[in-house]
Amino acid sequence: MKIEDFRATTNANTTGEDATQNTCTSAPLLDVGRGNDPLKPEIMEAISEIIDCGRFIGGPYVAELESAVAKVSQAEFGIGCASGSDALLLALMAIGIEPGDEVICPSFTFFATASAITRLGGVPVFVDIEPSTFNLDVTKLEQLITEKTKAIIPVHLFGQCCDMDPILEIAERHDLKVVEDCAQSIGATYNGRAAGSMGAVGCFSFYPTKNLGGFGDGGMLTTNDPEIADRLRLLANHGMRPRYYHQVVGINSRLDAIQAAVLCKKMGRLADYSARRKSNAVGYRKMILESGLQSLVTLPSSPVGSEHVWNQFTIRIPNGRRDEVRQRLADLNVGSEVYYPVPVHQQECFAYLNCDSASLPETEKAAGEVLSIPIFPELTQQEQRYVVDCLAKVLEVSGNREPGLKMAG
Numbered sequence: 001m002k003i004e005d006f007r008a009t010t011n012a013n014t015t016g017e018d019a020t021q022n023t024c025t026s027a028p029l030l031d032v033g034r035g036n037d038p039l040k041p042e043i044m045e046a047i048s049e050i051i052d053c054g055r056f057i058g059g060p061y062v063a064e065l066e067s068a069v070a071k072v073s074q075a076e077f078g079i080g081c082a083s084g085s086d087a088l089l090l091a092l093m094a095i096g097i098e099p100g101d102e103v104i105c106p107s108f109t110f111f112a113t114a115s116a117i118t119r120l121g122g123v124p125v126f127v128d129i130e131p132s133t134f135n136l137d138v139t140k141l142e143q144l145i146t147e148k149t150k151a152i153i154p155v156h157l158f159g160q161c162c163d164m165d166p167i168l169e170i171a172e173r174h175d176l177k178v179v180e181d182c183a184q185s186i187g188a189t190y191n192g193r194a195a196g197s198m199g200a201v202g203c204f205s206f207y208p209t210k211n212l213g214g215f216g217d218g219g220m221l222t223t224n225d226p227e228i229a230d231r232l233r234l235l236a237n238h239g240m241r242p243r244y245y246h247q248v249v250g251i252n253s254r255l256d257a258i259q260a261a262v263l264c265k266k267m268g269r270l271a272d273y274s275a276r277r278k279s280n281a282v283g284y285r286k287m288i289l290e291s292g293l294q295s296l297v298t299l300p301s302s303p304v305g306s307e308h309v310w311n312q313f314t315i316r317i318p319n320g321r322r323d324e325v326r327q328r329l330a331d332l333n334v335g336s337e338v339y340y341p342v343p344v345h346q347q348e349c350f351a352y353l354n355c356d357s358a359s360l361p362e363t364e365k366a367a368g369e370v371l372s373i374p375i376f377p378e379l380t381q382q383e384q385r386y387v388v389d390c391l392a393k394v395l396e397v398s399g400n401r402e403p404g405l406k407m408a409g
């Protein structure tokens, strides 16, 4: 059965668009070029300015970006660094994580959340996730706290803030520091409070596919505490103050001027990027419901009161069909990705932690079911329609057909 045939049967009551006009035959997961191209003249000019000036580390663009990110994050201070991974490491160094200290974080996250802990000799203690948001399950948090626990790293995964009130309350009661992993959630809010303003430190990434993406690696730390801000700056520059006098052993993790210039040019459009991601998410929800796929895929949920910035639109494909669906989508030129196929506690390098799988059932279940589909800001409506049509096609023909939808052959 061809896509067009299927569309005719599923899109009969689509409103506001002419489904028969969709000539789209592919949809990439990402296309950073579409976002960068319109800004190229401005960016080239800024880069040329930096080449002429000769200051490649720090400088006015770094300072401008630090204030801009601090502002959008409702934080007092922004401190540039070399990557999101370094931001996490520096945050844990600044709050004094030492060998043997336990830090609670989800296992359903990007590796860097946990490796920052082990780099300092700390022990990651993994908390399971809440299946509908993919964020850490606050009801499982307190039972993991021991005398050795020093901090919690809530990861605002896929662009959505964790349920921070109970996390902050538990942290306060047990005298624990909270480091927010905001790598995927710049501009997201929780009951009006921005990601990166709620814990002791917020950690951001400017990896090219993040919501604010550079032309290489880059990162940012946010905090409202002047002492922590000062310490972060010191640690990010070899613990050196004044020059060639080292107070503590820091690292070299600075944001370079060219990255900062690129990011400054994009920063002005961040609200627009987020709005477009959101509108794509709304579009998917509508199209998926209209196509009658809600019994075959689980849509991501976004609790009211919080602003989701949709770094990913992650659906679940249950019944062990995810990998097959992904392959078939690829055959139809629809990009998708599994974030993340192997939870951190199951990674080879963390086998020594002897983590009990039984304590992380939702994490392991999610790893087998999640599929992120294209949602970047410049994705067109026709491409979205194509994605949903392909999804409908693939889910139907790969078995589990609903009565009445059987196809010939």
Ligand SMILES: *Cc1c(COP(=O)(O)O)cnc(C)c1O
Residues within 6 Å of the ligand: 083, 084, 085, 086, 109, 110, 112, 113, 155, 181, 183, 184, 204, 205, 206, 207, 217, 218, 219
């Ligand atoms: C991307 C990411 C990081 C790491 O950021 P880099 O800039 O790539 O080092 C950390 N945590 C999460 C959740 C991420 O998505």
